Amino acid sequence: MKDRDADKHLAAAAAVREVCDDMLVGLGTGSTAAHAIAALAERNLRIETVATSLASARLAESLGLRVRDFAEVSRVDLAIDGADAIDARLYAVKGAGGAMLREKVVADAADRMIVIADGSKRVARLGGTPLPVEILPFAKSYVTARLKDFFVHMVERPDYRTDNGNIVIDGHGWDDSSLPTLADSLVAIPGIVGHGLFLREIDAAYIADNGIVTRLERGANPR
Ligand code: 5RP
Numbered sequence: 001m002k003d004r005d006a007d008k009h010l011a012a013a014a015a016v017r018e019v020c021d022d023m024l025v026g027l028g029t030g031s032t033a034a035h036a037i038a039a040l041a042e043r044n045l046r047i048e049t050v051a052t053s054l055a056s057a058r059l060a061e062s063l064g065l066r067v068r069d070f071a072e073v074s075r076v077d078l079a080i081d082g083a084d085a086i087d088a089r090l091y092a093v094k095g096a097g098g099a100m101l102r103e104k105v106v107a108d109a110a111d112r113m114i115v116i117a118d119g120s121k122r123v124a125r126l127g128g129t130p131l132p133v134e135i136l137p138f139a140k141s142y143v144t145a146r147l148k149d150f151f152v153h154m155v156e157r158p159d160y161r162t163d164n165g166n167i168v169i170d171g172h173g174w175d176d177s178s179l180p181t182l183a184d185s186l187v188a189i190p191g192i193v194g195h196g197l198f199l200r201e202i203d204a205a206y207i208a209d210n211g212i213v214t215r216l217e218r219g220a221n222p223r
Pocket of ligand 1: 028029030031032033081082083084093094095096097098099100103
């Protein structure tokens, strides 16, 4: 039987080896990112961090890492984050933890963005994974009606608000044949403030499967 948590730890440890003194590091959100935060704290480097969620900021601070306010930061050296699903092109779905908007901002600000994951996250196609959409509460009904064009069914997360105070709807049954078109269509709907499709942000991935870590680099992977 696969030990997913051990694989998350291995992927995180491999990615954290890319961190050097004097870097500003973006910290992701979720159980795999938590392994990276712990591994980073253990390395005891002279670094600063920014966090993609309040939970990750709290964890990092509790482990002795210095966390800066991202509102005062315009570029990051390296971001390390998990994913819900990732394909060979390094296109990914993120946001099961609800932090996809801040994660995308930090990933975009980073010179290099690395996804870390256990082998269950590596997929041939992304469309089987629920796609989270972050929505301004004011626009909930309007956006939900518009989203019917893209999803077979949708589930609003009950009693849930993101760190930005917004709601999240998970879209199921979506067409993954033209991901850039879908991403463009979603951001064009007023009231949608973010979604979990990451198409151009990810530079590399460390994926651990049954104790073996594979590194994928954008543009260098066999299909
Ligand atoms: C949070 C995310 C997470 O990175 C993603 O959900 C993976 O989480 P985990 O490592 O717990 O499986 O995108 O918004």
